[in-house]
Amino acid sequence: MIKIEHLTKKYGEGDSCCLALNDVSADIQENTFTVITGKSGSGKTTLLNMIGLIDKPDSGSILVEDRNILAYGKKDCLRYRREMIGMVFQFFQLIPVLTCRDNIMIANECVKKCKKDYFDTLTEQLDIKDLLNKYPDQLSGGQQQRIAIARALINQPRIILADEPTGNLDSENSRRVIDLLKQTTNEYGMTLLMVTHDADIAKQANHCIHLVDGRIQQN
Ligand SMILES: Nc1ncnc2c1ncn2[C@@H]1O[C@H](COP(=O)(O)OP(=O)(O)OP(=O)(O)O)[C@@H](O)[C@H]1O
Numbered sequence: 001m002i003k004i005e006h007l008t009k010k011y012g013e014g015d016s017c018c019l020a021l022n023d024v025s026a027d028i029q030e031n032t033f034t035v036i037t038g039k040s041g042s043g044k045t046t047l048l049n050m051i052g053l054i055d056k057p058d059s060g061s062i063l064v065e066d067r068n069i070l071a072y073g074k075k076d077c078l079r080y081r082r083e084m085i086g087m088v089f090q091f092f093q094l095i096p097v098l099t100c101r102d103n104i105m106i107a108n109e110c111v112k113k114c115k116k117d118y119f120d121t122l123t124e125q126l127d128i129k130d131l132l133n134k135y136p137d138q139l140s141g142g143q144q145q146r147i148a149i150a151r152a153l154i155n156q157p158r159i160i161l162a163d164e165p166t167g168n169l170d171s172e173n174s175r176r177v178i179d180l181l182k183q184t185t186n187e188y189g190m191t192l193l194m195v196t197h198d199a200d201i202a203k204q205a206n207h208c209i210h211l212v213d214g215r216i217q218q219n
Pocket residue numbers: 011012018019020038039040041042043044045046047
């Protein structure tokens with residue numbers, strides 16, 4: 001589903017030059033759970049951001065369903081981000097002045113694909129029905145992350161990119177968030193790609209991409 005070939009990304013020039021990704025190639029199958037692991041600074045977020053078209057590599061290619069996403073113009077790029085990708089972040093990134101319902105539905109504004117049944121089922125599965133009229137600052141971290149997961153899943157994207165989604169949660173909430181991410185993405189046939197430092201989470205994945213100084217370390 002996602003084929004990454006010889007991806008290289010350099011930040012800065014001269015003495016301050018940093019090779020964040022160095023000839024990274026990987027194949028990620030549809031409807032699987034893959035973790036990206038590695039020490040701080042090894043290139044995990046950079047790789048995730050390339051797949052989300054948040055940043056572009058210097059060389060290499062990324063094929064998603066056989067299409068070279070790096071060749072997309074502005075319009076295709078926007079459509080890809082809106083319809084193919086859902087993102088979950090460590091610090092939730094909810095909009096403080098919107099209710100939780102609006103935080104979820106704003107992601108659906110341009111797509112308008114969400115049916116009421118799906119919204120009801122998803123909010124039930126994530127156990128957030130009673131939180132929808134509240135504002136993010138009225139919720140715990142675990143509750144905010146469950147709202148953020150609903151926002152990521154609302155357009156039924158094919159790929160969920162999660163960057164340390166439990167990095168700001170206690171162990172009980174971490175377990176719950178991971179269980180829900182695995183369960184919902186599996187049920188809806190989505191491909192889950194997650195950056196994590198947590199070895200227990202990494203063990204639950206189908207595949208692991210382990211980065212050392214921007215290179216994949218083969219097991
Ligand atoms: N926008 C940027 N400008 C300059 N250097 C950057 C930029 N983004 C990342 N880097 C550098 O690229 C390398 C990889 O960064 P990246 O954030 O991908 O690592 P990471 O494995 O996700 O780290 P962490 O676990 O700490 O989040 C680091 O050395 C970082 O300093």
